[in-house]
Amino acid sequence: MSDPAPKTHNLGALSAELIAKGRQYYVPNYKPREMILDHGKGSIVWDLDGNDYVDLGSGIAVCSLGHQDPDLLAALDTQSRKIWHTSNIFFTEPPIHLAETLIEKSGFAKRVFFCNSGGEANEAAIKLARKFAADKGKTPEQRNIISFNGSFHGRTMATVTLTAQPKYHVGFEPMPGGFLYCDAFNDEAAIEAMVDENTCAIFVEPVQGEGGVVPAKPGFLKHLRALCDKVGALLIIDEIQAGIGRTGSLFAFEQDEVVPDVVTLAKALGGGMPVGAMLVGEKASEVLQVGTHGSTFGGNPVMTAVALAAVTKIAQPEIMKNVAEKGEKLRAALEMLNTQFGLFKEVRGRGLMIGAELVEAHAGKAAEISELSRKHGVLVLVAGPNVVRFLPPLNITDAELSLGLERFAMVLSAYSGSQS
Numbered sequence: 001m002s003d004p005a006p007k008t009h010n011l012g013a014l015s016a017e018l019i020a021k022g023r024q025y026y027v028p029n030y031k032p033r034e035m036i037l038d039h040g041k042g043s044i045v046w047d048l049d050g051n052d053y054v055d056l057g058s059g060i061a062v063c064s065l066g067h068q069d070p071d072l073l074a075a076l077d078t079q080s081r082k083i084w085h086t087s088n089i090f091f092t093e094p095p096i097h098l099a100e101t102l103i104e105k106s107g108f109a110k111r112v113f114f115c116n117s118g119g120e121a122n123e124a125a126i127k128l129a130r131k132f133a134a135d136k137g138k139t140p141e142q143r144n145i146i147s148f149n150g151s152f153h154g155r156t157m158a159t160v161t162l163t164a165q166p167k168y169h170v171g172f173e174p175m176p177g178g179f180l181y182c183d184a185f186n187d188e189a190a191i192e193a194m195v196d197e198n199t200c201a202i203f204v205e206p207v208q209g210e211g212g213v214v215p216a217k218p219g220f221l222k223h224l225r226a227l228c229d230k231v232g233a234l235l236i237i238d239e240i241q242a243g244i245g246r247t248g249s250l251f252a253f254e255q256d257e258v259v260p261d262v263v264t265l266a267k268a269l270g271g272g273m274p275v276g277a278m279l280v281g282e283k284a285s286e287v288l289q290v291g292t293h294g295s296t297f298g299g300n301p302v303m304t305a306v307a308l309a310a311v312t313k314i315a316q317p318e319i320m321k322n323v324a325e326k327g328e329k330l331r332a333a334l335e336m337l338n339t340q341f342g343l344f345k346e347v348r349g350r351g352l353m354i355g356a357e358l359v360e361a362h363a364g365k366a367a368e369i370s371e372l373s374r375k376h377g378v379l380v381l382v383a384g385p386n387v388v389r390f391l392p393p394l395n396i397t398d399a400e401l402s403l404g405l406e407r408f409a410m411v412l413s414a415y416s417g418s419q420s
């Protein structure tokens, strides 16, 4: 495991056969890498052929306690021996405890709706915002929702429309109506010019993830809060990627000293299980009454038992301390590598949500660097064509991160060599 040397990564016969089948059977909307991941422990994963990789992507910010965390395994084991599914026609214990924990720790929420994914949490928030306005007598034309250029909020029809990146809309028109886009994230004047009495909600990510790891500038969310208050709109903070410890506090909005009306969560919430949630503050907590919304699997007892263990553990001070320390270490190492290779225009982010944007001369090469990284035994992500994205487990050890960085240094060396 501790060998930083470049890997050869030959595919075994079984891997090759499975990959061929996967390519044949799946709807071709993804492009999975040429390997079959088999198991993981901590921040290391292994493929079927025994190659190891330092996981600096956590399954896109999901496995925030790495792989096979003993507390999550215990929670899964205990609940799986009790009851698996009941539907929301009945109460079970784990989602009640999880709701109570999220309400307590969020400091603002009064109620919680559980679902299975980020897209579904944002769908719930869109419906809630529209109904909130409808209940106040607003006509459909007066229920506009505003999101920001570069945002990402999901792939369902409503959430992809909310996602203010035209490339995700192409071919899926007609898009649902009532969504407006502010073309300048972090520009106070631009959003101020758009918000009016026909606005029912503003959706914002505290750190835009898919859009390139772009943090909201200090004071921006507070400005949005004031604008929403002025017109009676809801401030909806999408913490699906940035939440649950990723940026160094359990909720990213805590660092912006702002009180949201709604927060959406998924990804790290379930520690690897598909769990989404919408947290609702007092103002809108009674909007979705019986029959207005639902989800068969939402609040599934097995999933929420694991989520409760994940949230409880991630909220501990030692994990948050690790996020701060390892975030610093990762940033410093990337800056240091940049003095050697000069590939990055900027290294930015918060906590362990870090993006390295490529200089103009290497624009569009993030995917190539990500693929080269895999071949060198380190898994990194991209955020658009120009940003290499790092989302390691929040409990990554010093040894694991050092190994990942040693391998990433080799990646940049190999990449630079191939370009000259």
Ligand SMILES: Cc1ncc(COP(=O)(O)O)c(C=O)c1O
Pocket (backbone or CB within 6 Å): 117, 118, 119, 120, 122, 152, 153, 154, 155, 205, 209, 210, 238, 239, 240, 241, 242, 266, 267
């Ligand atoms: C900020 C944000 N919102 C929403 C989503 C959609 O979540 P899901 O893929 O679970 O539907 C994502 C996924 O990347 C995200 O990063």
